Amino acid sequence: MATIRLAINGKSYSVDTDPQTSLLTVLREKLDLTGSKYGCGEGQCGACTVIVDGKSQRSCITRVASVAGKKITTIEGIATGNRLHPVQEAFLEVGAMQCAYCTSGMIMSAVALLQKNPNPDRSAIIDYMDGNVCRCGTYPRIITAIQKAATAMNEHASVKGVGQ
Amino acid sequence: MSEKTQIVIEPERYELRAAAPYRFDLDRRNFFKFLGAGVLVVSILKPVAIAQESGGRRRERGESLPKEIDAWLHIGQDGKVTVYTGKVEIGQNIRTSLTQAVSEELHVSMEKIELVMGDTQLTPFDMGTFGSRTTPTMNLQLRKVAAAARETLIGLAAAQWKTDRQNLTAADGKITDSANNRSIEYAALTKGQQITQEVSSDPALIPAADWKVAGRSAPKIDIRDFVTGGHRYPSDQTLPGMLYGKVLRPAAFNATLTSLDTQKAEQMGVTVVHDGNFIGVAAPSSELAAAAVESMKAEWKSDPQPSNKDLFDYLRKNTEEGTDPTGDGDRFDQGSVDQALSSADHKLQQTYTVQYIAHVPLEPRAALAKWDGDHLTVWTGTQRPFGVRGQLAEAFHLPEDQVRVFMPDMGSGYGGKHTGETAIEAARLARAAKRPVKVVWTREEEFTWAYFRPAGVIDVTSGIRSDGTITAWEFHNYNSGSAGIRTYYEVPNQRIVFHPVRTPLRQGSYRALAATANHFARESHMDELAHAVKMDSLEFRLKNLKNDRLRAVFEAAAKRFAWGKSKSAGQGFGMGGGYEKLGNVATFAEVKVDRSTGDVQVVRLVTAFECGAIVNPDGLRNQLEGSNVQGLGGALFEAIQFDNGRILNSRLSQYRVPRFTDLPEIEIVLLDRKDIPSVGAGECPLIGVAPAIANAIFDATGVRLRALPLVPDGLKVS
Numbered sequence: 001m002a003t004i005r006l007a008i009n010g011k012s013y014s015v016d017t018d019p020q021t022s023l024l025t026v027l028r029e030k031l032d033l034t035g036s037k038y039g040c041g042e043g044q045c046g047a048c049t050v051i052v053d054g055k056s057q058r059s060c061i062t063r064v065a066s067v068a069g070k071k072i073t074t075i076e077g078i079a080t081g082n083r084l085h086p087v088q089e090a091f092l093e094v095g096a097m098q099c100a101y102c103t104s105g106m107i108m109s110a111v112a113l114l115q116k117n118p119n120p121d122r123s124a125i126i127d128y129m130d131g132n133v134c135r136c137g138t139y140p141r142i143i144t145a146i147q148k149a150a151t152a153m154n155e156h157a158s159v160k161g162v163g164q
Numbered sequence: 165m166s167e168k169t170q171i172v173i174e175p176e177r178y179e180l181r182a183a184a185p186y187r188f189d190l191d192r193r194n195f196f197k198f199l200g201a202g203v204l205v206v207s208i209l210k211p212v213a214i215a216q217e218s219g220g221r222r223r224e225r226g227e228s229l230p231k232e233i234d235a236w237l238h239i240g241q242d243g244k245v246t247v248y249t250g251k252v253e254i255g256q257n258i259r260t261s262l263t264q265a266v267s268e269e270l271h272v273s274m275e276k277i278e279l280v281m282g283d284t285q286l287t288p289f290d291m292g293t294f295g296s297r298t299t300p301t302m303n304l305q306l307r308k309v310a311a312a313a314r315e316t317l318i319g320l321a322a323a324q325w326k327t328d329r330q331n332l333t334a335a336d337g338k339i340t341d342s343a344n345n346r347s348i349e350y351a352a353l354t355k356g357q358q359i360t361q362e363v364s365s366d367p368a369l370i371p372a373a374d375w376k377v378a379g380r381s382a383p384k385i386d387i388r389d390f391v392t393g394g395h396r397y398p399s400d401q402t403l404p405g406m407l408y409g410k411v412l413r414p415a416a417f418n419a420t421l422t423s424l425d426t427q428k429a430e431q432m433g434v435t436v437v438h439d440g441n442f443i444g445v446a447a448p449s450s451e452l453a454a455a456a457v458e459s460m461k462a463e464w465k466s467d468p469q470p471s472n473k474d475l476f477d478y479l480r481k482n483t484e485e486g487t488d489p490t491g492d493g494d495r496f497d498q499g500s501v502d503q504a505l506s507s508a509d510h511k512l513q514q515t516y517t518v519q520y521i522a523h524v525p526l527e528p529r530a531a532l533a534k535w536d537g538d539h540l541t542v543w544t545g546t547q548r549p550f551g552v553r554g555q556l557a558e559a560f561h562l563p564e565d566q567v568r569v570f571m572p573d574m575g576s577g578y579g580g581k582h583t584g585e586t587a588i589e590a591a592r593l594a595r596a597a598k599r600p601v602k603v604v605w606t607r608e609e610e611f612t613w614a615y616f617r618p619a620g621v622i623d624v625t626s627g628i629r630s631d632g633t634i635t636a637w638e639f640h641n642y643n644s645g646s647a648g649i650r651t652y653y654e655v656p657n658q659r660i661v662f663h664p665v666r667t668p669l670r671q672g673s674y675r676a677l678a679a680t681a682n683h684f685a686r687e688s689h690m691d692e693l694a695h696a697v698k699m700d701s702l703e704f705r706l707k708n709l710k711n712d713r714l715r716a717v718f719e720a721a722a723k724r725f726a727w728g729k730s731k732s733a734g735q736g737f738g739m740g741g742g743y744e745k746l747g748n749v750a751t752f753a754e755v756k757v758d759r760s761t762g763d764v765q766v767v768r769l770v771t772a773f774e775c776g777a778i779v780n781p782d783g784l785r786n787q788l789e790g791s792n793v794q795g796l797g798g799a800l801f802e803a804i805q806f807d808n809g810r811i812l813n814s815r816l817s818q819y820r821v822p823r824f825t826d827l828p829e830i831e832i833v834l835l836d837r838k839d840i841p842s843v844g845a846g847e848c849p850l851i852g853v854a855p856a857i858a859n860a861i862f863d864a865t866g867v868r869l870r871a872l873p874l875v876p877d878g879l880k881v882s
Contacts, residue, residue: 021451029408029449034400035393037575039526040607044816047526075393088391095383095782098790099255100390101397101526101575126824133816135526136255136576137793138786139827 527575620644
């Protein structure tokens with residue numbers, strides 16, 4: 001057991017845990033942040049995806065000690081107050097889900113993708129998202145939603161640019 | 165195909181036992197106490213006693229409600245509409261489509277309607293959410309209930325205004341008397357009322373052609389909760405003081421315990437339970453629970469069991485005729501097959517096989533159980549909350565009314581979550597620990613201890629005239645099931661037999677059941693026959709097909725696909741289709757095969773589908789796109805590997821499911837038949853995918869693949 005300090009969604013937490021415990025388990029069991037999901041436990045499905053220091057990471061295979069002090073963002077932390085993140089907004093508008101169990105991980109991966117590449121073409125989206133599984137098979141909609149979010153974010157950025 | 169054969173929906177064959185008797189846990193007085201005053205409309209499943217009466221009837225105050233109820237609806241004093249159904253939401257978005265149906269008939273906006281689903285205490289008994297039954301049955305029932313509620317409200321307004329009800333109309337949550345320029349909100353009408361209305365005849369429903377809410381796309385209910393991570397799935401449920409449960413699994417299927425040492429676990433501060441063949445622990449964290457189970461020393465013995473390599477031989481040799489639980493639909497004979505075969509111009513005999521596959525719902529089985537004295541409450545992910553209640557009652561020797569099962573909208577099922585394993589495990593551990601216990605299966609557990617889509621062997625023998633008329637059709641299915649086993653092509657002489665088998669693995673329902681295997685065999689065979697008489701595949705099918713609805717989907721898909729267009733080297737086109745669960749589908753596939761590497765790529769899938777009047781077009785498209793993607797996995801590469809009672813590929817890194825990179829271009833053609841009652845769409849659209857791809861691979865290469873999955877390791881380079 002150790003006391004580990006975590007910075008999640010702009011808040012700091014102090015957690016008593018085995019440092020070997022996965023970040024996913026800590027999020028879900030200790031912090032009641034259940035938006036990140038367990039799907040496979042081996043980083044194969046992406047349902048547990050979070051963003052650590054700007055990069056997407058599979059929280060089920062991330063030892064909690066390895067992210068101590070780093071900036072962690074989960075699905076619960078990407079909206080600004082009541083305003084959804086553009087990627088969330090796009091998933092909502094497109095209806096890019098069925099059971100939606102994969103949705104948190106899909107959105108977090110997409111957010112990480114668009115941070116890295118604001119204008120991904122279809123094949124860049126497919127390559128980046130390939131580690132995220134949707135068993136309901138809503139991939140076509142998820143691609144559409146990511147394209148839509150990219151457009152919205154770029155428009156927003158350019159409007160901001162004009163105003164500066 | 166006659167209308168009669170069309171309306172038969174095969175009961176789930178394997179894991180479903182007889183339904184529990186209908187139950188109703190609240191009497192009328194309690195119901196109003198619970199809900200507050202208002203108008204309660206109930207739909208009676210079997211209106212036996214009230215059959216002679218015309219229209220609905222009102223019950224006396226205080227009388228208990230009849231037991232044979234399948235749905236009900238309450239309009240509160242605040243105008244809020246609450247609908248109760250035992251159906252559950254598993255990603256098929258019936259919460260949305262059922263809300264649309266109620267909104268349409270009751271003339272209340274969707275936001276004012278709440279569906280309470282899958283809570284065995286509050287909703288009427290329901291056998292389960294499977295078999296694509298929700299739309300043809302529950303959607304219709306709720307429309308009737310909502311229509312009856314509307315008529316009751318009109319009656320209340322007529323009485324209040326002392327006017328003829330003919331002068332009144334319902335719209336937008338109000339009853340309006342336009343001649344006298346007055347209107348009244350539903351909420352004002354229901355104030356102080358405690359009215360129970362039964363739907364015992366068929367109230368006038370709004371024809372699909374006039375629908376304003378149904379028939380249009382509607383977003384998933386509570387969609388915001390799903391994009392923010394706020395929705396609580398079964399595995400997300402918590403209770404104060406909750407422990408985490410973990411079960412010790414046998415080393416192989418059908419193994420018996422020969423020795424067990426739990427000493428180390430007992431010293432870890434966990435609750436250890438060893439009861440009969442159940443061994444498990446409850447601990448303050450899931451990791452401690454796992455470590456405690458890991459520390460146990462157990463020895464098991466089991467007899468040798470079959471493996472993949474002898475699977476199809478095994479299935480043929482282990483039939484158990486006549487013990488099929490459904491008791492019918494296992495054999496169909498017409499004309500004289502033997503005679504027709506001997507006089508046919510061409511004969512063809514082929515065997516087709518399908519492997520066991522897993523559902524892999526992204527949310528594995530999960531349950532949270534809590535005891536209050538001898539009353540048990542369980543939150544769990546299941547397609548059959550009432551079935552799980554029955555299993556719990558049986559396991560713990562309790563009357564069913566002491567067990568309450570909740571089903572929070574869950575992370576999918578695809579037919580894979582009909583059973584209550586985790587519910588029983590969590591409840592057993594909770595009883596020992598005297599605390600609430602949650603059990604969430606690991607992916608390996610889900611792959612190993614759930615159940616599989618049945619493997620199967622199908623032998624087809626056919627006779628055909630040189631002009632392309634099929635004269636004889638003999639079809640034997642070993643084990644995979646009889647859903648979709650009958651041919652819809654016109655063949656005068658038929659022998660169709662399903663052979664149940666003592667299965668080597670635990671098997672159960674799966675989206676579309678055996679219809680996938682049966683359509684794969686039939687539609688592949690049709691292509692082989694077309695090839696034998698040198699006819700175009702589409703022309704050959706249409707020549708032998710009278711069913712207009714099925715012809716329409718084949719023709720619609722062919723048109724969108726541009727069937728008949730020329731192809732380049734390595735390119736292949738194929739089709740497959742049929743009807744199942746009252747829907748009609750045709751899928752056309754384009755593949756690209758690289759013979760030097762064996763790489764097979766599905767480039768494009770065009771699926772035309774018809775399910776009567778469409779309730780939610782976007783929801784339907786979503787189901788169809790998903791069916792095509794999911795169907796791709798079973799068609800191309802999914803297969804459970806097993807040996808001697810062990811699953812060899814029980815991880816997602818070992819069992820391949822369709823991913824983004826597998827995605828073909830998918831085009832959906834919807835045929836909206838407003839003149840035909842709406843039916844379900846969760847299963848049927850899957851069935852054409854595998855044969856369409858197999859036929860396209862043949863078209864590209866001349867190689868005929870008769871085993872699903874078709875190319876788990878690519879196409880063998882010859």
